Amino acid sequence: MELKDKILSSYVAFENEVDINSDVHEIRTEALENFEKLGFPTKRLEAWKYTSLNSVLKEDYSMFPNKCTSVELADVKKYFIHDIDTYKVIFIDGKYSPFLSETTHDKIDVCLMSAAFAKPKYQPVIKKYFNKVAKQDNLTSLNTAFAKEGAYIHIPKNTEVQKPIQIINFSTCADVSTMVQPRNLIVVEENAHVQIIERHQSLTSNAVLSNVVTEIFAEKSATVDVYKIQNDDINASLVDNTYVDQKSNSVVSVHTFSFGGNITRNNLNFYQNGEHIDSILKGVTIIEGKQHVDHHTLVHHIEPNCESHQDYKGIYDERSTAVFNGKVIVEKEAQKTNAYQQNNNVLVSDKATINAKPQLEIFADDVKCSHGCTIGQLDDDALFYMQQRGIPQKEGKALLMYAFANTVLESVKIPEVKSRITKLIAKKLGVNIGFDL
């Protein structure tokens, strides 16, 4: 049975587990119909021109894995940012793990979507925000249809959350391939501030497909920092759909670090519904083998006086393939927009491929928009200079690559996250040096 048919037929079973009389369920049913109509994306779609999911969709995924291995804290501690105190919302095979998690209802809500769907006190928030910014495209619709569990974060007015929040999804099933579809909702009210670290980690050698949708709402003057660490097992594929709705004076930054995984597709969408908004999209991609990473960004400037900053760096080795498709739309009303987009790539091997498509669609005249895209190599002279001074070639190269990626790392605000990323980069480049020279 094709995966699509399997998914469609499993909806009946899914309906047994959720409240089918709620408003949310209407949204789900509609989304399912939409997915049924659209199907999985193919290369014929312009947005998926360079990324094929065919190899991933061939697997016979279990939609609702049941009996799975229990996870000991000691085994997974290394996947946490454990050297600082954080809130944690942890899921194992799509199910909440109270044992590993640390949630709160003290002033702020850091809890579960399943609870938010079920309890009446959350209904106004769900009604106001759930599925309001997510696009109706194929994979988002698929996620919406099966939206049941994920992280629910609600930060009230004028609150600065003292600890970062970690959202981690583990996959463990040893006997079957699994498909998980976490659905996160993050609402940050006026003048509130929160930092979120997101990670997907497979602990099994079976194939895993995660189709994640995260909706982020930043109300007036809110600040949201999101760090996505993608360093998954080689059998795990990820489609990460993130939708950000920003109101006036808000600042939202999303940093994506893509080092692992089989096929990783990031759909990152920003909608600026207000003035004086700043949107920051940054990413570092370092991949090898047959890995594939696709960054698909959209910044939609709807109102005047806003800014957006994009900076994506990529280093590709062996037979890896990568895509950067950055789109900036400036509407007619969005005068005085400043939109910057930068995409730099280094191909380390002759077999690696990069496809870039930085795209601008501009309808307003008084704007400053620019994009720059380069593909090149490390500077031989710089490398030679270092070798002359006794730095081995390998380390020299690593240093240059680290420097290349550093413009993105610089803006990481949590030092522990930064040092973790730095270590991951060192590991990825196969050197044993600290970069804090």
Added chain:
Amino acid sequence: MSKYTEEQLEQELKTKEYEYGFYTDIESETFAKGLNEDVVRAISKKKNEPQWMTDWRIEAFRVWEKMEEPDWANVNYPKPNFQEIAYYSAPKKKPKLNSLDEVDPDLLETFKKLGISIDEQKKLANVAVDIVMDSVSVATTFKKTLGEKGIIFMPISEAIQEHPELVKKYLGTVVPTTDNFYAALNSAVFSDGSFCYIPKGVKCPMELSTYFRINEGGTGQFERTLVVADKGSYVSYLEGCTAPQRDENQLHAAVVELIAMDDAEIKYSTVQNWFPGDENGKGGVFNFVTKRGLCETNAKISWTQVETGSAVTWKYPSCVLKGNNSVGEFYSIAVTNHYQQADTGTKMIHLGKNTKSTIISKGISAGKSQNSYRGLVQINSRAENARNFSQCDSLLMGNECGAHTFPYIEAKNKSAQIEHEATTSKIGEDQLFYCNQRGIDTEKAIALIVNGFSKEVLNKLPMEFAVEAQKLLEISLEGSVG
């Protein structure tokens, strides 16, 4: 004749007698509307083409029938009905006018601004000319000069008769009949166009522009151009005309093929100013063109285009850099005003080692127009040390127009060096203020600034056209100051 000066040309224009017509004067005949295999055969027969040519057209037609009209471009227009078009008509006879007084004053005003000579104005406006100023005589003189060098330059229909071996060898090698919807259509039904062959080691002594410009007239809807530059040769070719073309044909689907063999260089410049429709976006020409050049070892192809006309433009002059060390260049200015839509750009396909390409694209949008740059830079895995530099700048005038860039960059070789830059901006108020302060009125100031913006591309045009193109930009943007 070693050198041909302008004075000589002028002298000739005054003294030369009409010799013979360029087009044989067949009875004006138009085929019934519609397209099928019989029509394709009939066109071929009409042209007295050899069997291989007929077969080639039929093959193209069969492919075309199975194709769908592309809709990926960022343009909106009512799809033409291909069965509502007459695919063959003998050159249209326009009514001759007795003096310039009878010509549309708007047209004259435009001529004046472009600085076109009175004689030429008459020719372009189809006024009966007293002094002998006929395309054919001038063309013949040129032909002689070219003939001495062994350069073949003639309508492609004649070339099919006179040099079938060359046409057969090269036609459709760069743009195959199966390439795309409009190329297939063109292959099936093209009525005429130009063929140019530069023999080994020959440097074409003149811009083929002058000839072409005078020869212009009734180019037809489906034009086919084939330029072959043999080893070590050089040619500069200019098509189009700065003067407005009030063409009745709504759909234009031309194909241009360039072949630059080892060490050859082709410079191909286009000025396009077809009827863009009126201020309300009514009417205007749809211009769907396939242009592609093939570079062998050490060869160079340079495309320069100034696009100001047509309601809808869909055009991507491309270079296939097949040979090692070959070079491709693309310089473009696309101006859109009122309701015009342009989706234009280039493709640089790097196959050979040490290949280089440069893309400079300037888009200027005003009124309610939409201007898109769409380009592809592809570095194949064997293209060692390929180098590309792309720059796409857009200038917006008013907040009802749009500027879009869709650059595709695909690199499969680690030694590739690619730079792409795009900016979008408007004419700065301080720039205008500075000009105003110095007594330059706003309209003139805008022209000045636009000129500066376009300079990099204008510089690449052959001298005489650069001057006219500059004025053309001014005229195209008239009244767009908001």
